[in-house]
Structure formats: structure tokens, C-alpha cells
Amino acid sequence: MLTRWLTMKRWNNFPRIEDVSHLDNVWFVMHVALFLAYLEEKEWKEVDKEFLLKRIIFNSFSWLVISDINSWTRDYIMQVDENIFSNIEKKAFDYLLSQDAPKSIKDDIKNTLNNKSKKLEISIIEASKKYAGFMECRVNQKVFSEMYDVPLNQIILSLEEKRKDLKSLDSLMRNEDYKKYLAHIRRLSHSMRWNQQTRIFPISVMSHLVLITFISYIIWNIENDNGANYDIEELMLRSIYHDIPEAITWDIITPTKKAIPGFVEVLEKVEIKMMDDYIFSYVDKEYKDQVSQYMLNPFDWDLWAVAKHADVLSALFEAQIEKVFWGEDFSDIYMNVKKRVNMFWTKSVDYMLKNVVDSFDQKLKDINLWEIK
Numbered sequence: 001m002l003t004r005w006l007t008m009k010r011w012n013n014f015p016r017i018e019d020v021s022h023l024d025n026v027w028f029v030m031h032v033a034l035f036l037a038y039l040e041e042k043e044w045k046e047v048d049k050e051f052l053l054k055r056i057i058f059n060s061f062s063w064l065v066i067s068d069i070n071s072w073t074r075d076y077i078m079q080v081d082e083n084i085f086s087n088i089e090k091k092a093f094d095y096l097l098s099q100d101a102p103k104s105i106k107d108d109i110k111n112t113l114n115n116k117s118k119k120l121e122i123s124i125i126e127a128s129k130k131y132a133g134f135m136e137c138r139v140n141q142k143v144f145s146e147m148y149d150v151p152l153n154q155i156i157l158s159l160e161e162k163r164k165d166l167k168s169l170d171s172l173m174r175n176e177d178y179k180k181y182l183a184h185i186r187r188l189s190h191s192m193r194w195n196q197q198t199r200i201f202p203i204s205v206m207s208h209l210v211l212i213t214f215i216s217y218i219i220w221n222i223e224n225d226n227g228a229n230y231d232i233e234e235l236m237l238r239s240i241y242h243d244i245p246e247a248i249t250w251d252i253i254t255p256t257k258k259a260i261p262g263f264v265e266v267l268e269k270v271e272i273k274m275m276d277d278y279i280f281s282y283v284d285k286e287y288k289d290q291v292s293q294y295m296l297n298p299f300d301w302d303l304w305a306v307a308k309h310a311d312v313l314s315a316l317f318e319a320q321i322e323k324v325f326w327g328e329d330f331s332d333i334y335m336n337v338k339k340r341v342n343m344f345w346t347k348s349v350d351y352m353l354k355n356v357v358d359s360f361d362q363k364l365k366d367i368n369l370w371e372i373k
Contacts, residue, residue, distance in 0.1 A: 004064050004067070005021060005022045005023040005026075005060075005063075005064070005207065005210070006021060006023065006201045006202075006203055006207065006321070007021075007201065008021060008022040008023075008063065008067050009021060009022075010022065010024075010025055010136055011136065011137075011140065012070065013070070014140065014144070014147055014148070015140075015144050015147060016140045016144070017139065017140055017143050017144075018136075018139055018140065018189075018190075020136050020189060021189075021204070021207055022060070022063055022067070023203075023204075023206070023207035023210045023211070024189040024204055024206045024207055025132055025136070026056060026057065026060045026210050027188075027206045027207065027209050027210045027240070028132045028135070028182075028186055028189070028206065029056055029125070029128045029129050029132045030052070030053055030056050030057075030128075030210075030213075030240060031182070031185060031240065032127075032128035032131050032132060032182060033052045033053075033056060033124050033125055033128040034049060034052065034053075034237075034240070035172070035178070035181075035182065035287075036124045036127065036128060036166070036168040036169060036172065037049055037052060037124060037168070038287055038290065039167075039168035039171050039172065040120070040124070040167070040168045042284075042286065043167070044167055044168070045120060047120060047121060047124065048118060048121055049233055049237070050232055050233040050236070051112065051115070051118050051121050052121050052124060052125060053213070053233075053236050053240070054108070054112045054217070055112050055113070055115075055118075055121065055122070055125060056125055056128075057210070057213065057214055057217070058109045058112050058113055059113060059125075061092075061093070061096055061109075062089045062092040062093060062096075064092075064096070065092040065095060065096065066088060066089070066092050069085075069088070071133070072151060075154075093109075093113065097109065097110065100355075102221065102222065102225065104221055104225055105218065105221050108221070123162070123165065123166050124166065124168070124169075126162065127159070127162045127163075127166050127169045130155055130158050130159050130162065131159065131169075131172070131182075133151075133155050134152070134155045134156070134159060135182070135183070135186060137151055137152045137155055138152065159173065177281075177282040177283070178282065178283070180282045181279060181282035181283050184247060184248070184278055184279055184282070185244055185247050185279065186206075186247075187247040187248075188204060188205045188206035188209070188243070188244065188246065188247045189204050189206045189207075190204065191204060191205040191206070191246050191247060191250060192204055192205070193205060193208050193318060194318070194319075194322075194333075197322070197329055197330065197333070198329055199322055200321075200322055200325045201321050201322065201325070203318055205243050205246050205247075208243070208314055208318070209239065209240055209242075209243055211314040211317065211318075212239045212242075212307070212310045212311050212314045213236050213239040213240050213310075215310040215313050215314055215352075216235050216236055216238075216239040216306065216307060216310040217232065217235075217236060218348065218352070219235075219306055219309060219310055219346075219348040219349075220232045220235055220306070222347055222348035222351050223306070223346065223347060223348050226347045230306060235306055235307060237294055238294055238307045239307055239310060239311075240294075241291055241294035241295050242294060242295065242307070242311075244279070244295045245271050245274075245275055245295055245296065247279075248271075248274045248275060248278045248279065249267075249270070249271050249274055271296065272296065275292075275295065275296065279295075280292070305344075309341075309344050309346065309348070309349055312337060312340050312341055312344075313341060313349070313352060315337050316334070316337045316338055316341055316357065317357075317360065319333045319334040319337055320334055320357070320360050322334075338357070341353065341357075
């Protein structure tokens with residue numbers, strides 16, 4: 001069902017100059033939330049970042065089922081009857097949680113979504129959603145002002161209200177450099193995967209990072225159920241941040257990097273310099289020190305293999321989607337990636353191969369996934 005995210009576009013009943021997928025939006029919301037969490041912890045309060053990331057991903061699952069109710073209509077529905085939309089969401093989650101999956105994952109999803117005590121974190125998430133919507137709306141409003149004036153004004157009013165109680169949001173809204181930082185990393189939504197191949201379902205690097213993050217979560221859950229002791233927050237942070245340099249450098253493929261001896265080393269130096277000029281120049285040194293290792297050395301740690309496994313599994317599913325609907329262009333790519341996956345001797349990868357990969361083609365074609373009864 002995650003693949004439905006690729007074709008779900010934001011602002012789908014508006015004229016627009018950029019297409020933002022549901023997956024793109026989820027990643028940007030996560031990143032804004034992490035940045036607000038940094039600002040909160042820098043001066044005010046401690047934030048549960050693991051809860052932030054899980055809640056954003058899990059909550060987005062309901063849109064796989066009720067995607068025909070867009071966010072603006074939802075807001076109006078809640079103004080008329082606050083409880084009715086909650087009941088619709090509950091029905092969507094009941095259906096999703098009825099699907100076959102490890103009990104520990106289902107329990108974690110339910111506990112995370114039902115947790116009302118994390119008031120600061122929930123406030124950060126709601127503010128991050130509004131800021132993500134503001135960035136999307138502002139771009140399109142420059143061309144289609146008559147269409148976007150109402151939603152843009154509503155978002156601005158909502159952000160102004162939220163910044164009164166959320167100091168980190170107020171700090172973001174007052175700082176032009178912080179806004180530029182978030183604008184630059186948002187470029188990942190325009191950096192496309194498999195750019196040399198003909199694709200039916202284009203996927204951005206930004207969307208790819210959401211898939212990696214969720215697959216990392218699954219790997220963590222299964223491995224820890226089998227005796228491991230992985231740090232899920234650290235693992236998810238590696239997954240979320242690791243491709244951000246591509247927003248600036250673009251994705252230079254491995255054969256090009258290895259075409260001339262010494263080119264890889266040159267590119268590493270160029271990447272650091274470009275990141276300093278385009279990304280880190282807009283944020284505090286403390287924030288750079290906190291996140292640069294995730295961006296520049298994502299697999300330079302003891303559990304690098306876990307994040308890398310999630311990265312390769314995401315590539316496998318992306319290639320599998322294209323193989324099913326397009327054919328020969330991605331058949332060889334799919335087989336080569338699957339050979340790599342078959343070399344990963346872990347409980348979690350074995351689970352994914354047996355319970356997900358082999359049945360993926362059949363599930364992928366089941367487009368009428370649910371009807372509300």
C-alpha cells in the first residue's frame with residue numbers, strides 16, 4: 001500500500017506549477033519537526049524525537065485509505081463536526097491494522113497514535129504540517145494567486161496562532177536564514193531517482209527517504225524482537241538525513257564516480273564545500289555539529305549495515321513497481337538489486353523477502369484496496 005503514496009499528489013484540485021507527492025510532504029513535515037525540536041531543546045524543553053518521527057509516519061497511513069478527502073476539506077469538516085473525521089480516521093486505521101504484520105509493529109502503531117500525553121510533540125507536528133503546507137501553497141500562489149489566496153491566508157493565520165504558544169515556531173518564523181535552510185533541503189522533492197530510466201511512477205529522493213525510514217523501522221522492530229538492541233531514534237535519523245546533500249550536488253551515479261581514479265575523493269571535498277555554502281551557512285554551528293554526521297557520513301557507524309539494508313530494500317521495491325507496470329527497462333535492475341538483498345543474512349531481511357517481496361507484484365495490482373462500508 002505504501003506505493004500508493006507515489007501517485008497521491010497534494011493540491012490535486014488546484015492548478016499548480018509543482019507537484020508535491022504525499023510522500024514528499026511526509027518527509028518535509030518530519031524534517032521541519034526535527035528542526036523545531038532542535039530549537040526547543042536548544043533553549044527550552046526536551047523533545048521525544050522518536051515519538052515525533054513515528055507519529056508523523058503512522059498518522060500518514062490513513063491517507064492511503066481516505067486520500068479522496070483532502071486536507072482543506074478535512075479542516076472544514078472538523079469545523080462543522082470535530083468528531084466525525086476522527087471516526088473516519090479510526091475506521092481507516094482499523095482496516096490497516098487488520099492486515100498481516102508482526103504484532104509488535106501493530107501495537108507500537110496503536111500506542112503511538114493513541115498517546116495524548118506528548119503535548120509538546122503533538123504541537124510541533126501540527127505546526128510542521130502547517131509550515132509544509134505554507135511552503136507548498138506559497139510557491140503556487142505566486143502564479144495562481146486567485147486560487148491560492150484563501151488557503152494561504154488560512155495557513156498564515158494558523159501559523160500566527162500556533163507561534164504564540166510554540167517558541168520554536170516563533171523562532172523559525174522570525175529567522176530568514178532558518179527559512180532558507182528549509183527551502184534548500186526542500187529541493188530534494190525535485191531530485192528524481194532513476195533519472196536515466198524511463199519510469200511510470202517517478203519517485204523523488206525526498207520520497208525515497210520516507211520509504212527508507214519506514215523500512216528501517218520495520219528492520220529495527222524485527223531485529224530487536226530477535227535479540228538485537230538497536231537504537232531506533234538513531235537509525236531513523238540516519239535514514240531521514242542521509243541523502244540531503246543530493247539536494248545540492250544532485251545524485252552522481254557510482255559508475256561516474258569511479259570513472260577516473262581520485263574522482264571520488266574530489267567529490268567528497270566538493271560535497272562538504274557545497275553543503276557549507278548552501279545548507280550549513282544558514283543554521284547554527286550547534287545544529288551543523290548535530291546533523292552533519294548524518295548527512296555526510298550516514299553509514300560511518302557500527303549499525304551502518306542496518307540503514308544500508310533499508311536503502312537497498314527501498315530500491316528493490318521502487319524497481320519492482322516499474323517492472324510490474326513497465327517491463328524490460330527495470331527487469332534487469334530489479335534482478336540485480338534483488339541479488340544484493342539476497343546477500344543480507346538477517347532476520348528482518350529474511351522476513352521482508354518471504355512476506356513482502358514475493359507477494360508484492362500481486363498486492364501492487366490490487367488498486368481497489370478498501371471500500372468504506
